Amino acid sequence: MSHPLEPNLSPKVSPEPSLTMITTCANKFVDQLDFESHVRDTIQCASNPQMLVFENVSSSWGEQTVDSINQTRDGYSTRKNYNSCTKVLRIRIMPTVLHDCVQTWWRVSEISLRDTGDLTGYEQTQIETLVGTTLEFRSGPYSCSRKEPDFFIRTNNDLLPSLVMESGWSESWNHLMDDMDLLLVGGDGAISAVVILKWQLHPRTRLVSGFVDLYVRDRNGMPVRRQREDVFPIPPQTPTSQRLNLTRREVFGRHLLPDPTRNGPPNAMVYLEIDQLRLVATRALQRMSLLPA
Template sequence: MSRPLKPNLSPNASPEPSSTMITTCANKFVDQVEFESHVRDAIQRASNPQVLVYTKVSSLWAEQTVDSINQTRDGYSTRKNYNSFTQVLRITIMPTVLHDCVQTWWRLSEIAMRDTGDLTGYEQAQIETLVGTTLEFQSGPYRCSRKEPDFFIRAKNDALPSLVMESGWSESWNHLMDDMSLLLVGGDGAINAVVILSWQLNRRTRLVSGFVELYVRDRSGMPMLRQREDVFPAPPSNPNSPTT
């Protein structure tokens, strides 16, 4: 069970950034069967949260491997992401509270919007909020990509969400940026915004800090940074700013 995220970690705490990230090139495997066997074995042997990163993975290998994992109980303890443009398959084993904090954030924001009248009961009933659900991308440079976001919001009956939220440690920043590009460009206009939360541990002071960035598409359809805010530890409140 993961610990709650705290701004000040005790000297004896085991901070989540120590979670292992293991990178392996798919070229070392003879065929897809051997590759899948290696992935499945790594998932089943894991006893702590970790991230498996496989490079130079073909779309066919990724599709078959992810489908196979999702047909077993291993699918429930992992989040799989395949980027066909970068040919990287990333599997997060035992997602932690850091990945799930966006769920609490949205719940509190939803309550606040209901209280202020910015969100009606009817509007709330028309949206779905999902965690780790597989999104498939069918066209463009990200064709055959798969993404299981930490959190997303979509209108009922829509295949793709309008808003996606991702959270991770600073060590995974490049992967978070690749995810953001996949979602905004690969979504073919359906995904309007991506929120990225990045957390960093100062190993000397044992302090955790975090910031949030909002990305949208520019007029040419390419990702652009719209807004950035420090969120953790909580900045001093501004009496002139909204409460949500």
């Protein structure tokens, strides 16, 4: 199903020069063990970045395969996502440095928040920032789903994060929208915001364009895009700085114990600067011998 917010990106051009994308229907396997064995063998034999897409995967097969691989080191350097509504299992093997630049973006942002007094050491000790950790969805329409985000923030004893970031480098736009739906709807309100970065290599060049979207839930609990900012090419200068605007609750969740010594109200905003994202993304592109558009 095509999403109405789909950007004008060519779906036929792989955005990664060395990427191998393989789509397989689960119906060709005789049982779950046969399917899991194939998945494990493909991961172990991979010597370059790959995106494995398995369609028509039943909830029991998808759930058991992800959980079983996580119990061993077979899933090392992968991101596994199983969506029980779409019946699609996606496994990203060897994420690129551009794929992972969201982690550095948050680290730089966190330093800025400390410098401005918008985040104190007391509050920092309550949050954890994780990469590729498996999230389990145990109830609702996405029951049995598994998701390993590129980055997320979780506070105190919460099981699900408050803020999730996903970076789309080899994923299709529809797959990214399915991920967003899973997180915001499947999280049943616990996940407040999803940030999606989408990168695209221009055909027959080394130039990469990209933008970042912010999705939240509306009053009916349905996902809605609240903001989009272009990263590359750099848009014409505007009177105000280019940044994502989130509330503290959207970033840190409802269980953060505010520091009474922190400057500002408890419902203050948290700003993620796009210029800082450009800086870390440009460094990542240089390591891949690519250039900002």
